[in-house]
Amino acid sequence: MPVSNVNIARLFNRLADLLEIDGANPFRVRAYRNAAQTIRSHSRSMGEMVAQEEDLSELPGIGKEIAAKIKTIVEHGRLPQLERIETRVPAELSDMMQIEGLGPKRVKVLYRDLKIRSIEDLRRAAQTHRIRDLPGFGEKTEKTILRRVQTWTGQAPRTLLAEAEDIAEPMLRYLKDCKGVKRVIIAGSYRRRKETIGDLDILATAKTGSDVVQRFTRYEDVGEVVSSGKTRSTVHLKSGLQVDLRVVPDASYGAALHYFTGSKSHNIALRTMAQKRKMKINEYGVYKSNKKIAGRTETDIYKLFGLAYIDPELRENRGEIEAARDKRLPKLVSVKDIRGDLHMHTTATDGRNSLRDMAEAAAQRGYEYIAITDHSRHLTVANGLDAKRLMKQVEAIDRLNGELRNITILTAIELDILERGTLDLPDSVLKELDLTICSIHSSFRLSRKKQTERVLRAMDNPYFNIFAHPTGRLINKREAYDIDLERVVAGAKERGCYLEVNAEPERLDLNDDACRMAKHMGVKVAISTDAHSVSSLDHMRFGVDQARRGWLEASDVINTRPLNTLRRLFKRI
């Protein structure tokens, strides 16, 4: 199996860690980290690019040397330079840097003076008070290290965006209620609408002397106050989620919001532009020879560099700055562009609400149409529909359509794609429906080739319209099945099929990069909720967020079309 971009990025990050501990040139270290970031977020696999002999050094932050190293990793699965340094610097030291408060310098001292090389060694040394006497350490640091090591769970978990909203909203209200506070907003990856967030970044503007930081540290859900100063503070909530608060004067709102929204690489790119113009950007404003020339709004800042306003979802240094300069930024799709939801379940299979409930709830949300897509017979655990039950549902939908004034229900089904690439119901049944969505619910472990061909074969069926949750991943729970998404997208293009952006918070499948790839290859998507209850219809916004991160415009999304146009899109024969 080819090495994934994520795994290549991990190797470079590990190399960067070990080089840093070894005291290498910090800029060289950063170069490896930048390259790792580029590789991780690149929409095409390094493996394929190497196979097609493309020039990797054209990617940002990747030059001749790193390009050659990527090639070696792809072809041999190894990075010899990493293996060489591991003979001098134990690889586990890289894990120790995951402990908050431990960076390369301290890890180096711990290893050099006490031969500590694992988190377990670290715990024992802290318990037996051997750390406090090391140079640059003390009693307090030792206690902090012990506490962090004891609560260490391995991988730092990332919180689903939807869960983060539930935590953030009440906290926001609590902080707004503070005297002297003017504005409070959540910045960081939350504002960029990433599918998961590592921490919450809250920005407040307040008069000097406001006690907003104190109020923040006294929030009832705070488990530990990590730091707390005049203008910033970090806490851990009882759940373990880290929350950072930064306070700036209101006149710096735009600069601070921009700064704390990131991403880091977007900010660095912009700051480099500033440097070339002999200007300086920080969280308080843009400065030219110590004179503040912008900072009240984000728009002002972009304007200063000849750039159009860049939506937060695009700020990943993936070409948005160039696009803003050349006035070719996309006008991103928004929730109000969505005219209907094309994936939902009812009590006929595994949904919690009836057909009528779902239709009425959708109408209340202002939709013009919905598609009812209960499961097909193969999915027995969900009580999937056979031909007879499906036809009964179609009749029920016809009756309801006769009754409901303000919404049209499309007859549809979520069809299982069987292992050999056949669809779970015969064409004679499918031809009676307005559309189908097709998906994989079994045989996740097929080889990449077999899985890909399974889907392409299924798409050969002229009643195949939308490929639902195309990679099958469940965030933090289940990896995507191994599939060549590029071939699938190309296959959809040839055959007139569409891909779904599933808005369920733990699916968000297609993800942002894949959305972008689909757009580049000329394939349109449907953004749908996969709702199993009335309340889940509100997840639409998370799907839209993901599509926005993938640069999609309303014209890239089929369920922004009026009903008549939409119906035509599903006629393949």
Add this chain to the structure above:
DNA sequence: GCCGTTTTCGGCCCGACTGTTTTCAGTCG
């Protein structure tokens, strides 16, 4: 190690907080 409408050499984002120091290094975002 990467990069280039100042450059193929000499730069590389920048400020806050903590703890250990006694003026600052290390870490973080």
